[in-house]
Amino acid sequence: MGSVLVTGGAGYIGSHTSKLLLKKGYDVVIYDSLELGHKEVLKYLPGAKFVQGDIGDGQLVADTVKKYDVDSMIHFAAYASVPESVGDPVKYYQNNIVKTLTLLDAINSQGVKHVLFSSSAATFGETQYVPIDEKHPQKPTNPYGQTKLDAEYILHWYDVAFGIKSVALRYFCAAGADPEGELGEDHTPETHMIPLTLFAALGRRPDIKIFGTDYPTHDGTGVRDYIHVTDLGHAHILGLEALKNGAETTAYNLGNGKGYSVREVIETGRKVTGKTIVATESPRRPGDPAELVASSAKIEKELGWKPQFGDIETIMRTAYEWFEKHPKGYASEE
Numbered sequence: 001m002g003s004v005l006v007t008g009g010a011g012y013i014g015s016h017t018s019k020l021l022l023k024k025g026y027d028v029v030i031y032d033s034l035e036l037g038h039k040e041v042l043k044y045l046p047g048a049k050f051v052q053g054d055i056g057d058g059q060l061v062a063d064t065v066k067k068y069d070v071d072s073m074i075h076f077a078a079y080a081s082v083p084e085s086v087g088d089p090v091k092y093y094q095n096n097i098v099k100t101l102t103l104l105d106a107i108n109s110q111g112v113k114h115v116l117f118s119s120s121a122a123t124f125g126e127t128q129y130v131p132i133d134e135k136h137p138q139k140p141t142n143p144y145g146q147t148k149l150d151a152e153y154i155l156h157w158y159d160v161a162f163g164i165k166s167v168a169l170r171y172f173c174a175a176g177a178d179p180e181g182e183l184g185e186d187h188t189p190e191t192h193m194i195p196l197t198l199f200a201a202l203g204r205r206p207d208i209k210i211f212g213t214d215y216p217t218h219d220g221t222g223v224r225d226y227i228h229v230t231d232l233g234h235a236h237i238l239g240l241e242a243l244k245n246g247a248e249t250t251a252y253n254l255g256n257g258k259g260y261s262v263r264e265v266i267e268t269g270r271k272v273t274g275k276t277i278v279a280t281e282s283p284r285r286p287g288d289p290a291e292l293v294a295s296s297a298k299i300e301k302e303l304g305w306k307p308q309f310g311d312i313e314t315i316m317r318t319a320y321e322w323f324e325k326h327p328k329g330y331a332s333e334e
């Protein structure tokens with residue numbers, strides 16, 4: 001099947017995708033600094049090779065590609081917090097752009113021609129219409145989104161100059177956990193809506209904040225598109241197969257195409273957990289759009305992608321099962 005370098009493979013989406021790649025018969029080489037990832041995931045990725053290193057270390061990347069005969073790369077490694085990027089744009093440009101350039105030069109020096117890239121809904125900025133398709137203007141409103149958009153352009157020019165073909169997948173809100181219960185979401189600090197809601201159910205937080213109740217949505221709270229992390233993983237495999245079959249460089253939006261409001265997520269959390277979840281209404285946060293919902297029609301049509309775990313209850317149940325068994329995240333396994 002080939003040998004895939006998975007940067008950031010010890011992180012949330014990278015580990016879930018690696019599990020699927022292994023099941024499909026790919027050789028998987030996880031390349032991660034472990035700054036934000038977890039070595040415990042390796043236990044659930046039998047057969048995966050692991051290299052602890054920084055994507056900014058071009059020599060180590062090139063040596064790794066050579067050693068494991070890598071022929072494609074999925075590039076997850078990045079910093080991904082919007083508020084942090086607003087306060088410290090340099091950190092984001094360094095990791096997500098400067099080090100990504102070093103990484104791309106290193107794989108290019110070894111003849112790797114296929115790249116899957118983790119892009120983001122944050123590249124779109126203010127929502128002009130929903131569902132957001134690939135033609136929606138991309139005008140990021142924060143440095144994180146800008147670095148993801150810049151990386152999309154960089155990949156375009158690497159195709160023009162070096163013939164590296166790439167697929168950028170613009171995820172909306174990744175959520176849920178491995179349906180087999182082995183892998184889950186462990187971010188510090190956690191900033192995502194679904195984990196925070198479930199932490200409130202588990203008593204790990206006193207409440208869940210509703211930021212803004214006066215949005216022009218059906219119940220006044222913000223609407224987001226949640227996509228199960230395993231469905232995301234499948235999209236990467238389809239993208240990889242398409243590149244191997246000669247596809248051109250392109251980008252796809254990836255979501256369920258259905259939005260859920262903050263109140264609906266909290267209500268689903270109560271239903272799935274059977275527990276009390278205290279919701280506290282707070283003012284809007286600057287920069288939060290009212291509604292972010294993807295059109296995934298392009299990837300459905302061109303690559304035959306279909307979400308298997310699309311409903312919000314399944315997404316929240318799989319996440320909850322993992323959080324219940326891992327009160328301290330992966331550290332619970334030590």
Ligand SMILES: NC(=O)c1ccc[n+]([C@@H]2O[C@H](COP(=O)([O-])OP(=O)(O)OC[C@H]3O[C@@H](n4cnc5c(N)ncnc54)[C@H](O)[C@@H]3O)[C@@H](O)[C@H]2O)c1
Pocket residue numbers: 007008009010011012013014031032033034035036037038053054055056075076077078079080095099118119120121170171172173174175187
């Ligand atoms: N989680 C989401 O909802 C979401 C949405 C849109 C896009 N994305 C993108 O998906 C990718 C993965 O997100 P995630 O939620 O799995 O994040 P994560 O933090 O769980 O995983 C990122 C991994 O990359 C590693 N890493 C970071 N910088 C590195 C470097 N310089 N060298 C080597 N390793 C490095 C970290 O140690 C971590 O294991 C990111 O690129 C993110 O921007 C995530």
